[in-house]
Amino acid sequence: MKKLLTLSCSLLLLTAVKAQTSSSEKKYAKILEKTFNEQQAYNTVWFVEQRWRLAGNSGFNESIYQVEKILQQAGFTKETNGEATGILTYRIEKRPLKHVTWEPVDASVYIVGDKEPLLQFKTNRNMIAMYSASTPAAGVTAELVYVGKGSAKELEGKDLKGKIVMAETGIGGVYNNAIKSGAIGAIAYSMPRYNQPAKYTNSIQFQGITYTDSVNQKWGLLLSYAAKEKLKAALDKGPVSLKVMVNTKIYTSEELTLVANVRGKTKPDERFVFSAHVQEPGANDNASGVGTLAEMARTTAELVQKKKLTPQRTITFLWGDEIVSTHRYIHDDSVRAKGIKWGLSLDMVGEDIQKTGGTFLIEKMPDPSAIWTRGNEKHTEWGGGELKEENLFPHYFNDLLLNRCLNEAAITGWVVRTNPFEGGSDHTPFLNAKIPGLLMWHFTDVFYHTDADRLDMVSPVEMKHVAKSALTTAYLLTTANDKTATALINDITRNALQRLQTEFDLSKQAIQAGGDKTKEQHILQVWCDWYVKALGTASDISTGGGGKTVQQSIEKGQQQIKEQTGVYISQL
Structure with missing residues (x-):
């Protein structure tokens, strides 16, 4: 794979979100703390990182089959007649490689x-x-x-x-x-x-x-x-x-992709897709993603079997060749693609930050910080390309995942940061297909892509933080009723107002330093428009379709954002 940075309002968000943690989220956080076994995730990392993995080679294939064993032991059954054959199913897709391995x-x-x-x-x-x-x-x-x-x-x-x-x-x-x-x-x-x-x-x-x-x-x-x-x-x-x-x-070989599904009860064609790429030889990159996702799938299966979780939408877990497998998953089946509502990539998620120097990050979908990167926002050493306003992707997914991570941080002291969109991992095929996609990763890592990226650089605790936050996000989005959707929308409205406050303060400083007032007003307006549109997309959170209370929450939030922006622009 590819890839330090804080959202300027991270501490404010931490306080606000902690106070607004919903009962559903508390329930999921509690059961995940008990059920997700970080040592089992670490054991999978140990198995995978011993192998030099390139699509089609023996190390790649052995890693795929090791995850298959974990799925089988967890209760997933191999598909015979497609995804509809059971609640917990998996398949291994095999294709001839177009080139040698x-x-x-x-x-x-x-x-x-x-x-x-x-x-x-x-x-x-x-x-x-x-x-x-x-x-x-x-x-x-x-x-x-x-x-x-x-x-x-x-x-x-x-x-x-x-x-x-x-x-x-x-x-x-x-x-x-x-x-x-x-x-x-x-x-x-x-x-x-x-x-x-x-x-x-x-x-x-x-x-x-x-x-x-x-x-x-x-x-x-x-x-x-x-x-x-x-x-x-x-x-x-x-x-x-x-x-x-x-x-x-x-030698000539075949390409393997492993896909596991936890079938939704009422809306199985709508899905949350997790992905972790198998190729690359490192422990953190990306044996840690493979191991974390395998344990996430096992955990989810256990909760479903014990009736502690009943997803209304399908949760998909995908292991394969970076970008290639996710792109194919999206584009090979146009009907399936229409139901993919969120994509979340796990890449380099296990880093022991005391050893590698890599900070946990959420790489955001394109928001205005990717155009005007200022304040505490920073690109990583990986670097970002030039984005224009027409490239922005307004959606609530950025803040919804961040809030779940910040809630985990509030309890554990985990360090959570973000970076503006850069691309280069499994989230990009989702975004290219106009599907909300995010990346959970760590950077800057002094051992990135080197042969010093070995097992002793991996932290089981870090993998658990990532997994709990990611799974809580997926569980909320695949089970949400109108009450939960309304609470999440209110959270995102607070995020928007806090971001506007931050950008207003930065714009005032810029003008005082001789900056162009019209430009600064424009930046605030773009942030306003982004969040207004992002809230508009939140009508799909509820699995029941979103009733009157959900729509009222969206409209109220949008109005607050517009009004606050108007005040700030007038004060510049």
């Missing part, structure tokens, strides 16, 4: 003359670039040639035939240029600043090279900061030769 087996790099390896796979499991071919079993020995950033111009005129090329850049480009020039392989160093490579000197981020064919494919290796510095120091003293051994598997 790949998995690493072993690798080592020695500087000729040294007894100890420069790198070896058992301690740096990301050192082999994805889709690298194997060397002969005994390895290869060749001279190392340093080419700076590895551009075609820097390689021009150099004798690279039969040699190993080293560059300080991503492996993809230098590999292509090196192989075209007759090199037998390429070695590269490229680490983002947020990985703090000069501090964590042995970390390596995974990368890949282009696959051509079984005959012409060569290999690429990735360096840690320490390995890169050692090689450069050796090159400063004279010629360097390396002995390289790479062992990988490249």
Whole structure:
């Protein structure tokens, strides 16, 4: 996957939402605290993170089948005639991969003359670039040639035939240029600043090279900061030769997607969809999402069987290839897609924040903070693209999930923050299909995408916080009557008024600093319009269709927002 930041009114929201926790929410929070077993979630993370996972490879498939066992033990039955065959069902969808899959087996790099390896796979499991071919079993020995950033111009005129090329850049480009020039392989160093490579000197981020064919494919290796510095120091003293051994598997396979359903009683075609991607080799990214979601499914099945939960809408749990599987789930069945009301992605949800530095975040759907990112709002180091007003997605889902997380935080001290929309994970296919979609994740993580993302970086307690908040959100939205819907709408109205207060204060500061008054008034108006429209979407919260009291709550909230905005704009 992809990806610190606070909603400027988070502390205000925390106080307000805590006071407004509904009886339904209290009930769900209590039973989830007892029923969700964070150790079982952690055990699944342990199983999954041992495997280097890419769609179609053995590690990916073994992880899927491990989750299947958990579902079976929880009471889910395999579909025979489609989703309508039972309350708790699952299926594994199988499709031929359009391309070959790949998995690493072993690798080592020695500087000729040294007894100890420069790198070896058992301690740096990301050192082999994805889709690298194997060397002969005994390895290869060749001279190392340093080419700076590895551009075609820097390689021009150099004798690279039969040699190993080293560059300080991503492996993809230098590999292509090196192989075209007759090199037998390429070695590269490229680490983002947020990985703090000069501090964590042995970390390596995974990368890949282009696959051509079984005959012409060569290999690429990735360096840690320490390995890169050692090689450069050796090159400063004279010629360097390396002995390289790479062992990988490249083969045709099939893509697996696991889908489990807890069928809604009265509106089974309307659904809340959870997703967690299986591919990527890390513990937090994303074995923690896989393990958390597996335990969430088990927990939900137990509550349904004990009649402590009766969803009126369907709750779907999906495990697969990031973005690919969620996109397909939405687009393969147009009738099913019409009933998808919410999508929530779990990606990097288990981080021990004391070790990784990653803060728990909700990545919001596009709201005005993605255009005017100010105050305590910040993008992550992942970064956000340019959004325009026509790209905004007004919906109550942002605040509804945030409020559930803040309620959990009020009880436990959990740190909850948000970031403006950035994209790059399983929430984006939902948004692209105009379906409300959110992401629960952690960033900035100094071990993100590196081989230091292992089990000891995962917190069972953190996974439980995420799971309780996510499941409470789903349970409320799949069981809500008019009373619950009205309470949630009132919460969102308070959120809107608090946000307007925050933006008003920021606009006053901007004008006092010489900012344009018309622009600041416009920002307030856009926030007003966003929340008015967001409240308008709340008519679908109640499973009963939303009666008079629900509509009155929406209209009252919209009026309050408009009136307050008018006051603020007049005071600028």
